Amino acid sequence: MTETAVNTSERDPVAEPAPVRTSDRLFSLDVVRGFAVLGILAVNAITFAMPEPVMMNPSLQPGGLEGEAAAAWQTMHVFFQDKMRTLFSMLFGASLFLIGGERSDLTRGKLLRKRLFWLGLFGLAHGLFFWFGDILLLYALTGLVVLLVRSWSAKRLLIVGVALNVTLSALYVGAIALMRMAPPEALADMNWDASPQRIAEMIAEYQGTALETTLTLMGSWVSVVPFMAIGFIPATAALMMIGMGLYKSGFLAGRAPAWVYGLFIALGAGSVWLIHGESSAVIAAGFPMVETLMRPANTFLSPLVSLAYASALILLARFGLKLILTPLARAGQMAFTNYLTQTLIMTTIFYGGRGLGYFGQVGWPEMWMFIIGIWVVQLIWSPLWLSRFTMGPLEWVWRRLTYGKGVALKRA
Secondary structure (H helix, E strand, O other): OOOOOOOHHHOOOOOOOOOOOHHHOOHHHHHHHHHHHHHHHHHHHHHHHOOHHHHHOHHHOOOOOOOHHHHHHHHHHHHOOOHHHHHHHHHHHHHHHHHHOOOOOHHHHHHHHHHHHHHHHHHHHHHHHOOOOOOHHHHHHHHHHHHHHOOOOHHHHHHHHHHHHHHHHHHHHHHHHHHHHOOHHHHHHHOOOOOHHHHHHHHHHOOOOHHHHHHHHHHHHHHHHHHHHHHHHHHHHHHHHHHHHHHHOOOOOOOOOHHHHHHHHHHHHHHHHHHHHHHHHHHHOOOOHHHHHHOHHHHHHHHHHHHHHHHHHHHHHHOOOHHHHHHHHHHHHOHHHHHHHHHHHHHHHHOOOOOOOOOOOOOHHHHHHHHHHHHHHHHHHHHHHHOOEOOOHHHHHHHHHHHOOOOOOEOO
16 A cells, blocks of 8 residues: 655655656565555455354354355454554555655654644545445554654664564553453353354344445444554554564565575464464364464564565566566555555455445355455556556545656556
């Protein structure tokens, strides 16, 4: 969702800020961002198609969660859940420095704040009228905090970011563990064991008229915002600091030694093995609430899996596979457009009144058909669009608003 460039210290300090030229983009960052924007759909898909209790407790989906359905959910959980959000947040942290530069650069700092302001407005409209799971407003608000530390050294950013991430993960796991001591009536509002009748009622709320669906959506978004502010801004800030530190250290820019990337790939592979074992135990136990929500292996190790993905893609790009990775890089250049287009496609399929109304009718095995279908479409249309234009259509709108002047869209 963000533009990328070579080391900002190499830019002319007196030049007027302008959108990054295609020739100045970092291929490795675009590839990783493309992977993240496609992967995040795998996690978000169920939130477009099923009511909230099913998102938390997969066993509540119509027909239950056994066999192929369990394997389809586990694939999403092991390889994508929390990993894509983590990767996206790290990349956004890197972009805060790429766009804003050092804190002493007042002109670019002002540009960065303006950019985040418009991102927040996009997120507000996205969350209120299209999908309650919007992440743009969260990134805009968190970015306004993290931009204050963008002049920290890579070492300091990494130490503080990692320490904050580990601390918050421990607090989350501990808080969920304490739920075992809570009286059952105190947990009733979570709808963990929502009845089929209650699930049917919630599904019907998204299958009404366009107005009814939109009002239901707005209510869901309003209920999510306080949780987002309390639970996600600190965690997202930690990941953004890590991403900024990884960029400054050369890791995300593709300049780290090959053995460093290899080490993270090995650590990520081990983490995937542990997360798979944890999820298998949860499935075998029938998705007990505390164990399903707590998931300590996934909670603590997801950043290592995210960095393993980034490492693998960076190494592939470094060792001559740029041609194969180009569609992914183009999807990354248009991440903002592709992210919002995913919402448009999914809500058209699942919401009633303003779409086909399949909400509550598609389980996990079928869900992967929609996910892969959208991946294919975006991997095809992104290179085609960028063969004629300099940036995605929504990137163009965002940058035009940010710079307050005309921005070239068509290629010369």
